Amino acid sequence: MAIxxxxxxxxxxxxxxxxxxxxxxxxKKKLEGNDVVVVISAMGDTTDELIDLAKKITEHPDKRELDALLATGEMVSSALLAMAIKSLGYDAISMNAFQIELLTDGTYGKSLIEDINERAILDRLKEGKIVVVAGFQGITEDGDITTLGRGGSDTTAVAIAAKLKGECQIFTDVDGIYSVDPRIYREAKKIDEISYEEMLELSSLGAQVMHSRSVELAQKFNIPIYVALSCSDIKGTYIREVEIVEQKPITGIAVSDSDVAITLQNIEYDTNLLSDIFEAVASKKINVDMISQTAPIHNKVNLSFTIPKDDLRDCLDVIKPYYKKDEIIIDEDITKFSVVGLGMKTTSGVASRIFKLFKQNDIEVKMITTSEIRITCAIKQQDKMKAVGLVAKEFNL
Amino acid sequence: MAIxxxxxxxxxxxxxxxxxxxxxxxxKKKLEGNDVVVVISAMGDTTDELIDLAKKITEHPDKRELDALLATGEMVSSALLAMAIKSLGYDAISMNAFQIELLTDGTYGKSLIEDINERAILDRLKEGKIVVVAGFQGITEDGDITTLGRGGSDTTAVAIAAKLKGECQIFTDVDGIYSVDPRIYREAKKIDEISYEEMLELSSLGAQVMHSRSVELAQKFNIPIYVALSCSDIKGTYIREVEIVEQKPITGIAVSDSDVAITLQNIEYDTNLLSDIFEAVASKKINVDMISQTAPIHNKVNLSFTIPKDDLRDCLDVIKPYYKKDEIIIDEDITKFSVVGLGMKTTSGVASRIFKLFKQNDIEVKMITTSEIRITCAIKQQDKMKAVGLVAKEFNL
Incomplete structure (x- = not known):
């Protein structure tokens, strides 16, 4: 039987x-002739409610104890789902991290999975049971509870699928992956299949459907992930190895308004200085995204980079030593507009088509960064919808 | 260090x-120089709330899954208490049933404890930690979660104290054991110490402070239990082996209004018939308490017994074959009045003193049963307060 x-x-x-x-x-899935393992998250806002409870005890809860607390959310939902299945006349069993021996590296709050005792699961499947696994949780060698961090249950599911060589289906509150967020571009098309690489780029650009870690794990073990709407037959999206043959140049668009651009003008062209600046920023755990630097003129350069808006004050504090007051420009009118596509590897001219489109339509491009399968431009926020519409039409997304 | x-x-x-x-x-207890293990129940009404949640899934939740669900309540409270202790600058660690390997016989909902890995606890104590154990829960050899049933956390505490040869302190919302329930007799005195046997009699008679099972366990391993009010210095009550020397004849009084007396008149004097009747009653899991039977006259006897009021209808159904309609008397005006005292073993005349007192004060005694350390009378409910006051004064309780 397929798992x-x-x-x-x-x-x-x-x-x-x-x-x-x-x-x-x-x-229903069981009756189709499959061995079924279900990985489940905590009910609704349970995790947030447990965090609130911990905060009422102390502003900075001990990390070990916070993980022990949060893990109860998935124990509750997994026991309830197993009850529900049994009450409908089918055999089921809930299993927590102790019971499937899901071993982690022991980092509280964001553990990596090291191993799973697949026998514990396979034995129950062989008995005809539907196995309901509490997601998001693991244990250390010493038997301490740790949690897997954001998107943790997705990672649990992918890891179990990898161990059992099974298919992985992620059911969520959206019905698949779209080329563009349908809230921004109503005619956006659902994607039938998308490669791990593309999904990773889109996730890191703010497409919230899948967390990067679970996609990375699936890519590592070559486990296809099917993302679809919970409790429905609506066709979703496969994330898997995709043949590049006849690939569209662009698979998806992601936009984000949550960054701000900082430009330091006419600073000394000195690689030590540049690395000092970015080290200072990194020391505050501020995530620098786009970076561009003009060519040196008279040994002076302009340096621009984007950071999350929330970190602006912290960032200005730490880079104060490196600029004079009239040399800094802060631009909050930034939308990060990204196109992602494996096809860019083989299709040349994607960037020039986009820039031509922007030029013809008076969309100013403030900064540009690219990777092998991604082009990101910083544009004005007022141009966002126009840019999405133009590019989506041009590339039939 | 003392544990x-x-x-x-x-x-x-x-x-x-x-x-x-x-x-x-x-x-505070730790700072007095002790190694401290805390056993904790679920917060407030959590257990009832979890049962309600399960009932929303199905009227008859699977027992294994219900136990897995209920055990989360103590995991939550133990993690929160460990956090609270750490936030005050002292080292602490929460431990669940997997972590202390509290093994049970595997009966869901009312497991008996078979073993505890005391090393797991002792090692943490040696590290200077306060160990916070999730009460009420255990695991089977196969790693399934089971719960210990009513009074389960008390039993966890006594079992750990027995394993670690430590002192056991049960903190609750009453400040100790009283000779009479202070809600009934305001001048009731708190008992400094009470024997296991007396406490067991009082518990079974409706004194709700300690559940019988934990007292039995303490008696078996000769572990003294100190019962006192949470978070206070008010002196509580020791439950322990008590020397009978100069023991008062009576330690405590318990009263209960929750029974009804059934009398079958003029039934055939036939031991087979009697055992048939009580077997029929037992088959409905109805708890028969007091039984009395008159001496046979012309081979006819009167048989009286008390049962919980809630079971009256069921009871009448099952004993229907054994009586004719005009032979049954149902008396709902029953208070069970019990006096308990180890001293009765050596002091004679306790019963006669009580009966004399009742007679002088027009208190009718409807039924009587006795054990070595207990006398129980069924009296009219209107006489309850009078009886308690008279006996309490007579025996200086």
Whole structure:
């Protein structure tokens, strides 16, 4: 029998009614002749509520104890789902991190998975049971509970699928991956399949459907991920190795308004100085994204980079030693506009088509960075919708 | 260093504020130079809330999954208490049933404890940590979660104290054991110490402070239990082996209004018939308490017994074959009045003193049963307060 690992997110199991509904869909998959493992998140906002509870005890909860606390959320939902399945007449069993021996590297709050005792799961599947695994949690060699951090349950599901050589299905509150966020561009098309690399670029650019870590893990073990809407038959999106043959040049567009651009004008052209500046910024754990630097004129350069808006004050503090007051320009009117596509590897001229389109339509490009499969431009926020529409039409997204 | 095992009940940790307060008292015990293990119940009504949640999934939740669900309540409170202690600058660690390897016989919902890995606890104590154990939960050999049933956290505490040869302190919302429930007899005196046997009799008669199982366990391993009010210095009560020398004849009084007496008149005097009747009643899991039977006259006897009021209808159904309609008397005006005291073993005449007192004060005694350390009378409910007052004064309780 084929093994299918299904993951249901917190919004899919937010209430007892929703859990009962998930039970029906899980059973349906079982009745199609599969061995089914379900990985489940905590109900609705449980994790946030537990964090709030911890904060009422102390502003800075001990990390070990916070993980022990948060792990209970998935223990609750997994026990409830197993109950629901059994009440419908099918055999099921909930399993927590101790029971499947999901070993981690022991970093509280953002552990990496080191191993899973697949026998524990396989034995229960062989008994005909649907195995309901509490996601997001692991244990250390010493038996301490650790959690896997943001997107943790996705990672649990992918890791189990990799161990059991099964299919991985991620059920969530969107019905697949779109070429553009449908809230921004209503005619956006759903993508049938997308490569791991493209998905990783889109995730890191703010497409929230899948967390990068689980996609990286799936890529490492070559596990296809199917992303679809919970409890529905609507066709979703496969994330998997994609043949580049006849690939469209662009698969998706991502936009983000949450950055600000800082430009230091006429600073000394000195690589030590540049590395000092970025080290200072990094010391505050501020995530620098786009960086551009003009060619030196009379040994002076202009240096621009973008950071999250929330970090602006911190950033200005740490770079104060490196500029004079009239040399700095802060531009908050920034939208990061990115196109991603494996096809760019083989299709030349994508960048020039986009820039031509922008020029013809008076869209100013403030900064540009590129990778092998991505082009990102900083544009004015007022141009965002226009840019999305133009590029989506041009590349038939 | 002496090892002290403290247990705090659900009402003592019902809110984050209360948990922080418990943390202070735990630390105080540590600073007095003890190694401290804390056993903790779920916060407030958490267990009931989790049961309600399960009932929303299905009327009859699977027992394994219900136990897995309920065990999360104590995992939450133990993590929060460990956080609270650490935030006050003292080292602490929460431990669940997997982590202390509290093995049970595997009966879901009412497991018996088989073993505890005391090394897991002792090693953490040696590191200077306060160990906060999630009460009420255990695991089977196969790693399934089971719970210990009503009074389960008390049992966890006594079992750990027995394993570690430590002192056991049960903190609750009453400040000790009283000779009479102070809500019934305001001048009731607190008992400094009470024997296991007496406490067991009082518990089974409705004194709710300690559950019988934990007292039995303490008796078996000769572990003294100190029962006192949470987070206070008010002197509580020791439950322990008591020397009978100069023992008062009576230690305590318990009363209960929750029974009804059934009398079958003029039934055939036939031991087979009697055993048939009580077997029929037992088959419905109805708890028969007092039984009395008159001497046979012309081979006919009157048989009286008491059962919980709630079971009356069920009971009448099953004993229907054994009586004719005009032969049954149902008396709902029953108070069970019990006196308990180890001293009765050596002091004669306790019963006659009580009966004389009742006779002088027009208190009708409807039924009587006795054990070696207990006398129970069924009296009219209107006589309850009078009887308590008279006996309490007579025996200086």
């Amino acid at each position: 299918v690992v299904q993951k249901y997110g917190g919004s899919s199991v937010a209430t007892p009614e929703k859990i009962k509904n998930v039970a029906k869909w899980v059973i | 002290v095992v403290q247990k705090y009940g659900g009402s003592s940790v019902a809110t984050p504020e209360k948990i922080k307060n418990v943390a202070k008292w735990v630390i």
